[in-house]
Structure formats: structure tokens, C-alpha cells
């Protein structure tokens with residue numbers, strides 16, 4: 001976010017004209033509240049969906065017709081700085097009140113969760129990160145930005161940058177996986193895609209990096225739980241993606257719900273003022289997470305709402321999402337001298353700067369022709385991009401005897417309720433999709449003319465239909481494609497799980513199919529890495545399909561039948577059994593690394609190795625790595641190696657480079673990803689690949705939060721995943 005001097009001056013002049021109340025108004029984000037008119041109180045409705053008395057669909061229908069209060073009078077009084085929503089007509093109406101009917105005509109920020117696309121839903125982030133394709137990540141964000149503007153949204157609560165190492169945590173689906181380096185590249189790509197297209201105000205939005213910070217480190221993977229860690233861990237693992245986003249000029253950040261070492265991130269001046277605004281130079285603002293300020297009372301950090309609000313703004317939190325605590329208490333706190341006018345002005349200035357940068361003062365409205373355009377059929381380029389992203393995100397985990405790709409002429413038995421659930425392909429946190437855009441796996445098969453019979457048999461919940469299973473077993477073909485996994489509601493917010501194996505009776509279905517002699521290709525549809533010990537031993541083929549977005553069925557069909565050679569890799573480690581989590585490849589070196597011998601770091605009843613390592617993913621061809629050489633110059637080290645496609649078809653490999661700092665003043669990870677490149681090779685082709693590693697990127701943060709580069713021995717690895725690697729060593733002087 002760059003402002004001209006003239007724009008900055010405009011903000012100062014505006015600030016000078018504002019009353020105390022108008023200033024406080026800018027810090028208030030309202031969401032349209034539900035007015036009522038239900039047979040039961042709203043709180044009970046929520047409980048009913050939560051405990052299963054009411055389905056998500058029924059709840060959705062009620063909500064779609066519920067009457068809402070958009071707080072028009074408060075907007076008119078200048079007491080609202082931002083509103084949540086994704087209805088362009090309503091957005092224009094509210095914006096009109098803000099611009100034409102308030103004393104100073106300050107437009108509204110329209111915020112919304114556009115995590116992996118709005119109407120054009122592309123793969124969930126954990127899947128998309130596995131493409132290792134920065135350009136693609138940027139293009140999908142650009143598409144989301146344009147589409148957001150067309151829906152009246154100018155501020156996206158994205159990207160979600162929580163590097164997550166525990167697959168029990170439901171929100172692993174929303175972020176870029178377990179690695180801080182990949183997370184940082186993802187962050188840069190997303191900020192560029194959302195924010196850099198500033199030619200026209202219809203093309204870009206303000207990004208909101210979240211959840212700041214260390215939310216994903218919640219103890220035991222239980223959402224909203226406490227976090228505690230050393231400064232070095234915070235800086236080396238959880239901060240890098242946010243730092244990268246700030247370097248790209250991200251406009252805002254959302255403070256996370258968790259406490260960090262005892263201080264809730266909503267009122268944490270060390271993380272907000274010192275690090276984010278001070279060290280990383282955020283020029284825009286920080287918003288709380290929903291209800292976050294009030295929760296400081298529950299945390300036992302503030303006595304009441306007013307106390308929580310004062311603590312939050314003084315700590316550097318600029319906007320209140322959803323509680324109206326700032327609205328109700330900050331003006332008085334300023335009068336009482338509990339919050340300085342300087343602190344208030346700083347918060348307001350940051351918000352106004354984002355509004356100016358967005359061009360909202362000149363172009364507050366969504367033009368009718370844009371609304372019309374997006375309310376019809378999706379543009380073809382959006383559908384194509386969703387398909388490309390879905391294809392590149394698919395990861396082949398196992399392919400014994402080259403069962404895949406399947407032949408289109410073979411007869412196939414398709415099983416699994418999820419195969420026919422077009423509404424499930426979009427995954428968690430997808431709020432703008434339309435059923436008519438979504439392609440299920442079954443629909444993908446049909447469109448491609450596959451010769452198949454379909455039996456749902458069972459899904460992630462509910463019973464197994466024995467008749468359907470019998471019918472599936474009795475089909476004349478021995479090839480079964482089983483679409484199994486999780487509903488989208490099983491990952492995302494408030495969806496942590498203690499058991500991360502295949503839910504319901506799905507494994508039982510797979511076992512019976514295997515016992516009947518079927519060759520089962522499991523196609524996974526899920527929002528978290530699942531524990532796949534049994535599946536990886538017993539099934540000949542496993543395809544990780546995640547929740548791939550609206551083109552899921554098309555993309556999977558092309559991969560399963562070989563029209564597309566898959567190149568996706570895992571952005572997270574997969575466990576074999578429950579109880580292995582948190583499991584991640586870049587863990588600190590222990591004194592007794594897990595091995596067969598007794599007194600080492602391991603479980604007696606689980607393998608030492610993960611089921612599938614970070615960076616892993618097969619292709620329909622085979623890539624061979626050889627001739628690793630390290631070249632050193634004053635800038636750094638380059639790993640130079642030969643990559644050869646030794647199979648029969650063209651393919652793309654994600655070549656990865658890892659590093660280990662062998663001796664350091666703090667225990668360092670056994671391996672750290674330091675670079676990657678997608679390389680496409682024809683059958684038989686080979687190429688010399690060079691991946692550079694700058695010396696300045698070979699250091700680490702110590703426990704004072706200081707970045708240090710220490711002379712010594714470094715191991716450098718290259719390969720196609722974090723386990724199977726070529727190795728060399730180099731002594732480095734900084």
C-alpha cells in the first residue's frame with residue numbers, strides 16, 4: 001500500500017475535521033444483525049445447527065430469508081467505519097448513505113471472507129500451496145479480488161497465513177500448510193494478486209492477513225486454545241509469512257483469538273505495536289477477530305467491556321469487529337484520559353489511509369454493468385483458472401503397479417456418497433458459490449463419457465448401505481474408484497478433531513471392497529491431512545483431492561484418466577495413526593532422533609516415519625535427480641543438479657532444496673525448505689537445474705528476536721520431497 005503525499009495530506013485534513021465521535025465511528029465494524037421473527041430464539045437456532053437438530057441447508061434457508069438490520073442510522077450518524085457483506089446492491093445502498101448522507105462523506109470498508117474464491121471457488125489453501133506455483137497463487141488471488149469488487153467487497157479477510165503443524169486443528173484447511181518458507185511465498189503471491197492490480201478500482205482489494213499470530217499453535221490442535229512458545233520459535237515459524245506479506249505492502253491484519261504466552265493477541269502490544277507496526281512496518285490497520293475484544297474478559301485479562309476496549313486500542317488494535325465496544329466506550333475513555341487522542345488518531349489515520357488507497361472516495365459504488373456481468377454465467381476464464389488450480393493441486397500418494405491412469409474404455413465402479421456431492425467440493429469457508437457452478441466427481445465422469453456405475457454406499461457420516469455395497473461388489477469390473485473423506489464442515493473454524501482417520505464407515509467400505517478382490521483407487525476429499533496408515537498399506541492407489549473448488553470433478557477426471565499428468569505435492573506431513581500429531585518435517589533436531597532402537601524419540605505403537613512426507617507427490621512419469629554440485633559465491637550457495645524425466649510421458653516436477661544448519665547456537669530444524677522450482681520435462685528429457693540460496697537467508701532468529709547468521713557447516717539437500725534427497729555439505733562464512 002503506497003500513498004502519495006497528496007493522499008496523505010487529504011487524510012490529515014479529514015482527520016482534523018472529525019469530531020471525537022466520528023473518529024470512534026471509523027473504528028467500528030458492524031455486521032448486519034439478525035432481527036428475529038423466528039419460532040425459537042436465534043441463539044437456539046445456532047445450537048440446533050451445532051448439535052445436529054437442524055441441517056446446514058435448513059439453517060441456510062432460514063438465514064437467507066431472515067430480516068436483517070444493516071445499521072443504516074448508525075452509518076448515517078458517522079458511527080460505522082466498516083460493514084460485512086457480499087451483496088453489491090446492499091453495499092451500494094449503504095455506501096450511498098455513508099458518502100451522501102454523513103457530515104464528512106467517508107465511504108465504508110466492506111469486509112468479507114473470500115478465502116479461496118468467492119463465486120469462483122478454487123482449491124482450499126492447503127491444497128493450492130501444494131502446487132508450489134507462485135504465479136498460479138497470484139492469479140487466483142487476482143480473480144478473487146476482481147470478483148469481490150463486483151460483489152461490493154473491497155476488503156478481503158485473506159490471506160490466512162497460519163503455518164499449521166497439527167492436523168487435528170480444523171483450520172489447517174485455510175492456510176498454506178506447515179512450512180514457513182512455502183507460507184511466505186504463498187503470502188507474497190496472495191498480496192500481489194489481491195492488492196497490486198491498481199489500474200482500476202474494480203480490480204483490487206485491501207488484503208487482511210490473519211490470524212495474527214500463532215493461532216495455529218493452539219495446544220493439542222484445539223481451536224481457540226492457548227499458545228506458548230519461545231521468541232525464536234515465534235520468529236522462525238509463525239511470523240515469517242506475516243513479515244513477507246508486510247514487505248509486499250499488505251493493508252491490514254486480523255488479531256487472532258488465542259493468547260500468546262499469556263497475553264491475548266487482541267491486546268498484545270508486543271506483537272501488534274512492536275513487531276507488526278514497528279518492526280514489519282504495517283502502514284494500514286489491525287482489526288480484531290469477531291468478538292475478540294469481548295473475549296478478553298473471558299480470558300480473564302479485562303474486567304469488563306470498557307476495560308477490554310481500552311486495553312485493545314492501547315495495544316495497537318485499530319478496529320473492533322462485531323462487539324461495538326469501541327463504539328460504546330472509547331469516546332469516554334479519551335475524555336477520561338485512559339486513551340490518548342494521539343492513539344485514537346493513529347488508529348483512524350490507518351483506516352482512512354486504506355480507504356483512500358482503495359480509491360473509495362472517488363469510486364465508492366459497484367457499477368450496475370459489473371453487477372449484471374457477475375450475476376450471470378461465470379466468465380470462462382474464471383472456470384478455466386479454477387480448473388487449472390484444481391488440476392495442479394491434486395497429489396498422487398500411491399500408485400502401485402501403475403494402476404493409474406485408468407483407461408476411459410475400462411468399466412469403472414464409482415462409490416462413496418461424496419462422489420455425488422457437488423455442494424461439498426467447495427470446502428470450508430466458501431461463502432459465495434452457486435450450486436450450478438459446482439462439478440462433482442460423478443458429474444465429471446459423466447461429462448467425460450466414462451463407462452461407470454455408481455453406488456453411494458456411505459459417506460463421512462451415517463450408516464453403510466449394505467445393499468449398495470453388495471451391488472458395487474457384484475459389478476462385473478474389478479476397478480473401483482472410491483471417493484471418501486470429510487464433509488466441508490469437518491474442517492475450518494471450530495472443527496478440530498481428535499480422530500483424524502477416515503470418518504464414519506468409509507474405511508469399513510474400503511475394507512470390504514478390498515476383501516472382495518477389487519482394485520480400489522481411493523480419491524480423498526478432505527480439509528486436513530488424514531491419518532492414512534491402513535489405506536497406504538492396503539490400497540493400490542490413493543489420490544489426494546482435497547476440496548478442490550468448483551471444478552473438482554472435471555480436474556479429478558482428467559487426472560484419473562491421464563489427460564493431465566499430476567504435479568501436486570503435499571504442503572503438510574500426513575500421519576499414519578491418530579496420536580502422531582503434531583507431525584512436521586522441519587522439527588528441531590533432538591538428541592535422540594527416533595529410530596528402531598529403544599531409547600529414542602518415538603512412540604512404541606506408531607511408526608517413526610510419517611505416512612507421507614511434506615513435499616511428496618507422484619507423477620505418471622518418474623524423475624531422477626543426479627550430479628548435485630554446490631557452487632558458492634559472495635551472494636550465497638547455488639545447488640546445481642540434473643533432473644531427468646526417465647518415464648514415458650511428459651511431466652512437471654516440483655524440485656525442492658532443503659538446508660540444515662549443522663551446528664548453531666540454538667537447536668535448528670533437521671531440514672528446512674529453502675527454495676523450489678516447477679520444472680517441466682518431455683519424456684527422456686533432462687535439464688540442469690540451479691536453485692540459489694542467498695547467504696542472508698541462511699540465518700535464523702534467536703531468542704531475542706534478532707536475526708543471526710552463524711559461520712559453520714551446512715547440509716544442502718535436493719529432491720522431489722522432504723525425505724528422498726541428494727545431499728552435500730558446505731562450510732559457510734558470513
Ligand code: BGC
Pocket residue numbers: 113157210289290493
Ligand atoms: C474467523 C475469521 C473471520 C471472521 C469474520 C471469525 O470467526 O476467525 O477468520 O475472518 O470470523 O467472518
